[in-house]
Every structure is written in structure tokens, then in C-alpha cells.
Amino acid sequence: MITIAGRAYDKVIQSNVCQGETNYEQALNMFLPLIDEFDSQRKIQNKKFYERLKRDIIDGCLMPPITIALVSKEHSRENAEGLEEYINAEIGHGYILDGLQRINTLRAASEELGFDRTRPLPLSVIISPSEDQLVYRMITLNNGQRPMTARHQIEILTGSIFEQRQYKNISIKTEKDTEGKRYKNAMPLANVAKAYISHMTQATTNENRKIIEEKMDEILVGRILDRGFSSEMNDFEHVVELIDRLCSAPEVFNWFKVENNIIAFAAAVQSSFDSISAASPEEFGQAVTLFERAFDGFNVSKLNVGRLRRQLALEFIARYEKLSQFSESELLEHFSEMTAA
Template identity: 50%
Template structure:
């Protein structure tokens, strides 16, 4: 067995299995190093001079700090004893390196030196998480101190790399893809990543040019940590499924393709998921027309229209059961109270 597991326990915050174990430098190079390329734009490795000391230490048989690898496994059975080592062996190609990219890159460079010992022990932390949201939460808390990749950048990448959009009937394009050929009716990946960030933080306002980027990143991480993933809560995959269902109606699809609406919807639905999951696209379309009629009452010269669209769409969706039953003037009065 290439991986030996010492102990397993449960992380109650992310509802995940966490194991500690060990492997060898050879296994790390053969099976773990290729994983660092799984994210198409993952945090770039540092200049090799930065890790020259570690490379020398590896050749002198140092003991490197543990690496952290992770897996997303929704159906992982936590009710019985499971051979974690065997699971890792069988699913390693689906793993992610949460912490240790630089060390793996350094290790790979050192392997060609004649003094390199590929039998040296390397310790591992392994996380098996039931959802992408919970894994991302742990990834951000692990990498919060590493400046080369901001939380927003991590989320943008993971929206593309972690979520399998092939099993939903909506087209999603990156900005680069849209620059070549625009697929009619497609959603913008950038808008989806902003919606995901809003979902994770519980806030529709995660961009503020009045605050310098580094401080805003700290605020975002704080918001994510304050909104710990709930074991029995709504995952962003569930949100995507509702977007797919409701987008069967062209009016709704056009509305959701507006980035600010998508952001408000993604935050608001966390409070009204059970209600909206039972709403037909046609019924939701009527509600959207009500929302837009009331929204037209806002004077665009007096407010930041994008900000209010995010906030009001969030409020409308999270209180959908009551607000969708308002008539236009009742909703206008409600908007007046929120914007006062």
C-alpha cells in the first residue's frame, strides 16, 4: 500500500472525514504532483530560488511539513469502517492539493539529483468532504495567509473546476470563450463565480473600490468564516439546479443572466429554498415581472442602481413566499422602506 493511514476523525464544521497518514516521496511525485495542474489557473508556483533551501534540505533527508489533499465525495459512507488508504489509491486522480503545491514542485525538481532518496517519508492530511462548498471553506481558511492567490480568485477558479456543469441543461462560458464565439442564451462564468462568492459570504456586496483590495480580501474571508457551511443546509449545486429549472422560462432566464439579479438570487434562496424548489418556472416568471414593475419606481439618478438591484432581489427572493403575493404598490412601498 502506497499510503498508510494512522487515524481518522470528523471535522464538525465542514462535516468531513479527516485522516492523517504517510506516504513516500516517490508516491508524492508519481501521484500527488500531477494534481497541482488540475486547476487551469491555480496559484502559480514561486520562483524556484525561493525554495532553493528546501530543495537542499530534501537532498539532506529533511522531514517536510505534511501536505493536505482532499476529495469531494457526496456519498461517502461515514457510518461504517472504511479503508481510507484504499479509497485514496482508487480515487487519487480526483484529488485536490489544498496545501503543499510549492513543496510538491520543489520535491519534483529535486528528484533528478543523484542524492535524492525517493523512499523518504512524507506525512499527509486527507480531507474527504461531502460538497464543494465545504471543501472551499477549508481551502480558503488554509490558504488565507498566502498572498499570490486572493479568495475571489480561488472562488473564480473553483467555480469552473469543481462544478460539473455538463449535468445541467444550461450553457456556461468563460470570458475567453465568449470572446471567440458567444453561445446564445449562455450564462457568464464570471457572473456565476460572483454569485458563488455571494452565496458563501451571505453578502451581495463583495466589491467595493473604496476599500483597498487586500483589506477587502480580509473582509471576504471573515464573511466566509462567519457563514460556516451547515451540515443540512443548501449547497451551491442545489442553487444551480434551481437556476436550470427556472431558466426553462425565457423571461426568468433573461432575468437570471443579469449578474446583479443572479447574485441576489443566490443569496436569497438560502432562506427560501424549499418554497422556490416547488415553484414552476411559469409562476416564478410572474413574480419576476412583479419585481421588475416595482423596481422601475426607483429613481436611477438618486441611487446606485446595481447595488440596489442586488439588495432588493436578495430581499425579494429570501422572502419569496410573502413578497410574491404582494401587488405592485405593496412591493413598491416595501422597496421604499428598504431604500429609505
């Protein structure tokens, strides 16, 4: 049974667009037989890619809406009545316009222990006078532009969230913002965006020019999905607030302005958030000064400096409570043993 809560009329494709919901049990019964009905749909993708969504469904997530399409000249009219009754009577002749992969993932989840068949599934139902209008809508919505990569989406989101925020000791600015202007304690937005990605993946190796962008984006998405979402993990906003507080010490601000440092910090801080939060800006300043002195002990002419800095900063921040108490020689020896292999 599909319940319809509202509708609107699409004047371009002369179709009724209804908003409603069903539940997982009914969705499986109604929509699995429709999977092969629409010739314009994509083939089923690699199940591994949707493994995270399957686990989230079992854990109780609300699956994103799917779109079902029906063809009827009579019920596609703007003033058509009885749409809920028509939809429930004719759903067996419909098409999955958007959500094919999600329905297959829902089927996989239904075979696991803990699957809740009563969870609601939001959906849209398009009633169109012909399949041509449906194909047209699919083309206008999904083509004509290059899809944004996950990295680009995160960068845009970072700008939307943090560029307008007011902090005490840092100001997050784009490169364009700083052209011909001087800002006190300006932190490049590009660096913050990269730190956001490292926080989401808990990794510092999210860029590799040797790998084509499309494949690198797949790796990035895979890392984010593998890490999943945990309510116990600090939001990136909390990480930025911690950075802002620590940056009241000038040496700390200068340390975070180095791209590789803030990337490594964001990737590792979850492991030591409480101990670093308990440190004063001056204490953390002494710690990063210790890190820099130990780092200076390496012969950088024979090393990839950026990669080495990320690796060692990641280790230092992840084990901050212990390593910040080392002497310079002890820390250098520890780093030397790490990189000897």
C-alpha cells in the same frame, strides 16, 4: 509518538520527506516547545483570523497536515534506515516548517470543552542535511509569485466545476468562449463566480472599489469564516441546478442574466430554497416580473441602481413566499419603506 507510513526523497535539497501522523494530544506535547525554534518562521498572526479553525477543530474537523523539519546529514541520505525511530527520538530538536498558526490554534482549541485529544493529525517530516536546504525549500515554495486572493481561488474553482457541466436551459461560458460565437442561453462565468461568492458569504456587498483589494479580500475571507460550513446549507451546485430549471422560462433566464439579480438570488435563496423549488418556472417568471414592475417605480436617476437592485432582490428572494403574493403597489410600498431610512 509519530507513525511514519511512507517516504520519498527530494533530490534537490537532498532530504528525506516522510508522511505520517500523530494525534492532537501528542502534537501539543511535541510541537508547542518548537514554536520559537526556527528563525525563518512567521510571527503568530491575529488569533481572530483562526477563530473559525478553532471552532472547526472542536466540532471534529481534520486539521490540514503540518510540516516538521529535522536536520541530520546521516538520516537525510536517500538510503537511510530507521527514520521513524530517529524522528521520535529527535523531534524535540525539530522545527515547525509549515503549520505554526495551526499549532497555536490547536492549543487554543485544547482549552475548550468538547476538544477531542485523540483526533489524528496528518504531518510531513523533512529530514535535511542542513538548515540552508530547508530555507531554500521554503523560498521556492512560498515566494516568487503573488499569492492568490480568496476571490481568485473561488473564481478558478467556479470555472473548474461549472464550465464543463451540462445543463438543460443554461450554458456557463467565459468571455473568451463567446468571442465570435453565439450560444443559446449563455450565462457568463464571471457572473456565476460572483454568485458563488455571494452564496458563500450570504452577502451581496463583496466588492468595493473604495477599499484596496487586499483589505477587501480580508473582509471576504472573514465573512466566509464567520458563516462557517453547515451540512444543512444547500451546495451551490443545487442553487445552479435550481436556476437552470427555472430558466426554462425565457423571462426568468433574462432576469438571471442581470449580474446583480443572480448575485442577490445566490445570497438569499437559502432562506427560501424550498418555496422557490416548489414553484414552476412560469410561476417564478411571474414573480420576477412583479419584482421588475415594482422596481421600475423608483426614480433611478437619484439612486445607485446596482446597489438598490441587489438590496431589493435580496429582500424579495429571502422572503419569496410572502412577497411574491403581493400586488405591484404593495411590493413597491414595502420596498419604499425599506429604503426610506
